[in-house]
Amino acid sequence: MSAEGFATGRTWLGLMSAAALAACTPHIPPSPETGFVSVSQPFNVGDAGIAARAYHRSGAYTRGLATVADEATRYLAARASSTKRPAVVLDIDETALSNWKILKLDDFGRPIQGPCDIALDAPCGWAAWDQLGQAVAIEPTLRLFRQARALGVPVFFITGRPENQRAVTERNLLAAGYEGYAHLYMVPDGSRFPSAADFKAPVRASIEAAGYTILVNMGDQPSDLIGGHAEGKFLLPDPFYRVP
Template sequence: MIRSLLLATSLIVSGALLPMEASAAQPANVGDAIIAASAYHDSGDYQRDFDSVVAQARLWIDEAAPKTRRPAIVLDIDETTLSNWDEIRADDFGYIAAGPCDALPKGPCGAIEWEKSGRAPAFASMRALIENAQAHHVAVFFVTGRHEDEREATERNLHLAGIRSWDGLYLRPMTSHGYAALYKAPTRERIERKGYTIIASLGDQPSDLSGGFAKKTFLLPNPFYRIP
């Protein structure tokens, strides 16, 4: 009781209410985080950081592939191979699953409708990495958190974005939900059971890469959203 009275008294000086000191555990302001993430993208720093990680991966693939029997790489799709920036910006970094996406650059933009429209562009550096890997006889597999009902749209989008071929496209079964790593790691294991050695796995989320079954992993920058 005495501590409560002292605290209340300390907040009032000459009748003025003073702001309480912020808790050390208080999270960053969401509005400030949106401003910072937008500035990071628009300044070009995001693309430079992205391309830097891709360049590191490409050097590793060029080094490891000749020493490996049936080498393969595994790529995530969203914010790894294809960019959803137009949808992210239109929704002000929120996630709106349902609804149309027909007023870009204005929102709202339904994420499922956006993905099924096949309008996402490919990252140029990732497309070049894929072409370089294929030229050196490295198999390319996509393992995405998108569900199976988006297979046709995803294949069409990859083709429209200039990615002509791949060795496998794994989408989540319609009954699969929950943590991405619980689906992605076993899928990489399935690929290796086919006789491939995954020399590199690339993704924008830690959950894309955790769980093993890759000689080396490369985490691409993505401050825009988190998928556990």
């Protein structure tokens, strides 16, 4: 999910949350036996980056994506024929398309501005990266998309990317295999929302108001799903960043 239209953007790794702070280690008083003194602190960001890379490298991330998306595919197949005007809603970044290449280059940071030359193996600005249109399909999501199309179920994309990226986003989706979706909803240029949910939930409501029943709403952030207006909610794994 892109965060450019949302007030606070992506947080580095998404791991500096209140939950992480609550899990801080307690103060350890001086001990003559150990000679060791420590105080409470948040989870170490460097360790979080190492853990995130290991999670991806191990294959656990890919397996997690498949587990969730395949369950969504089964749910859609079971409900579509008995539902009047069924629909599917998908997020884009880290849901339909993977930005792993730039996540690694930026060490899980989120610099919006700046150039992006992936041949240099150096940090990239996210806006410039999006304009390259090189994000690749997340295969389990593409399977869900193709199943929906085979069933005649329209698919709507709702993304935090800004409207001025429409042309390149549409080209990227098509190149990745997402052909024949119903509509792509993007954040209007200049608009800001406190949370992704403040943009996405009303869009889902408008889809429902048009007569659709959203059987599957799938994204990588809790803010993709909260706010109602969907029957089945499917949260893909994403330990790499958090969008409020």
